[in-house]
Amino acid sequence: MNLQHFMFCILIVLLYFMFSAESTNNFLEIELIRHKSAFHRLLEMGIHPAAVGKMFGKHVSKPKPKPKKDRTNDTVQLFKYMDSEYYGEILLGRPGQRFKVVFDTAWGDSFVPSKQCSYFNVACRNHEKYDSTRSSTYIPNNKPFEMNISGQSMAGFFSTDTLHIGHISVTNHTFAEITQLPNLFLSSKADGIFGMGFPALADNVSKPFFFNIINQYPNIPHIFSFYMNRDITTEKGGSLIFGAISKKHYTGNITYIPLNGVPYWQVKMDKVYFKNPMNELCATGCNAIFDTGSSVIEVPPTNLTQLNRRIGAYLVPGTNRYQVDCIEVLKLPTIYFQIQNTVFKLKGKEYIQEIDVGPYHNCTTAFVESPKTMPDLWTLGGAFMYRYYTIFDVDKQQIGLATANL
Known part of the structure; x- marks a missing residue:
């Protein structure tokens, strides 16, 4: 084995241990990363608490009810955003477009900012935007999407594409492309939200993504679990685990x-x-x-x-x-x-x-x-x-x- 080949092997081993904390019985765990919250950062910058309160102090109005390789579980990495909340990374389309999203058990729909968001929408400007013209698996839907969040309007339309999360690819996942993003997203790390509530919380043209996962991967047990690391001395944040309980x-x-x-x-x-x-x-x-x-x-x-x-x-x-x-x-x-x-x-x-x-x-x-x-x-x-x-x-x-x- 020559030196170049040896160094390549070492690199592969290092990358493996960097991105998977555990890999037994098809169990994959990826560490979470801790970020200082935007709520904290704005206060530390000297912005008056009343001004910060206008952005973060109000409540989000939750929506009201209205063949593949077999996998048995998977894990996705989470990061922190806003006031000590967590987000994770997903890909949409093919080739995949990367987004940071909150996994929210009190929501049903999924949404990310759209490439069609106006340049003058400052909150959109600070985030990644989905571009359907770049994806070979995009399917138009075009049903309007609109809701009120903390007194601010959010609007867009539904689209369908392939979702990649962890090692799982979910075909025909319907989500909202947001063309009008509220200002409360100005300082957030997350680009959007992916709901993990029950289907009645989602619009009738969409479905919470975990339900799409278990429909397309019948071998995955119908459970998911959250571990949130509260140790402030480490950047390791926790895990969202699909189909498994991590002892x-x-x-x-x-x-x-x-x-x-x-x-x-x-x-x-x-x-x-x-x-x-x-x-x-x-x-x-x-x-x-x-x-x-x-x-x-x-x-x-x-x-x-x-x-x-x-x-x-x-x-x-x-x-x-x-x-x-x-x-x-x-x-x-x-x-x-x-x-x-x-x-x-x-x-x-x-x-x-x-x-x-x-x-x-x-x-x-x-x-x-x-x-x-x-x-x-x-x-x-x-x-x-x-x-x-x-x-x-x-x-x-x-x-x-x-x-x-x-």
Whole structure:
């Protein structure tokens, strides 16, 4: 073997270990990358919190219901964007056009910016745009797409093409090409959103992409799972795993909870409470949605008032976010979520985000008010799932939770 051949072999081995953390029994795991959030970056640049709040402080209105090589599982790499949210990379078309997208369990449709987006749409200008003329597998659809996000209009039209995610290619995936992208995407790393809710959340011409995957790859078990690494000392972020449960990402037993609100990944919580003294926030039970597209925990208004009073949080002017005195973080009480007679807890430091704004050190809570469209629902986003490895089981319509490893 000559030196050139030897160095080529070494390069191949290095690339293998760089991009796959585990590869046994057809299991492929790709590490997540952690990025500082745009929410944090804007504050650190000295932009007034009220201005940042106008961009990030409002809620996204969730949509309302309306032959291949056999694979058994796959994993896609996620990255962080905006306020501690994760995104992953996908390809659309042939040859593939690369996009960063949020994998959101509270959405049904998929969308990315379109090449037809106006140059004067500044949010579009900052993102990758899908160009149907470059793809040999493009199929026109042209049905209009329009929705309102945080009071801002988003519009476009549907198209169909091949989706490449991980090592999987999904033919005839229908998604929206966005020609009018809201300004809330100005500072986001992600180009779009790929919904992972149930089909009733999607438009009648499209389908959530995971359902297209399991239709075209029948050997893949009908589950997916999220691991979100909460260790701030590393850039490794976590994984979205298709068709498998990764034992290295959790300890202890998995608690399975039946859904009670399909098409959302919604469960019944027995109660939420603090101890010493006992303070129950939903003593007679309440419903909660698991939302991988959000980093926060949304709380009904009455419960949020009780919660903030208990932890001593106060509103940040011009935003919908609350903060506490940083010297009190280690003294904050643990909050307990009882679900299916099993208790899941978050310590004070686990529901606080620390942000430096100029010379000031701020400690913002993960709790925000539930949107007016869903005022009685709790939403468990990344602030909860950082602590608990989360399994989404389509066939059995259940959520699995286990203590996540760092």
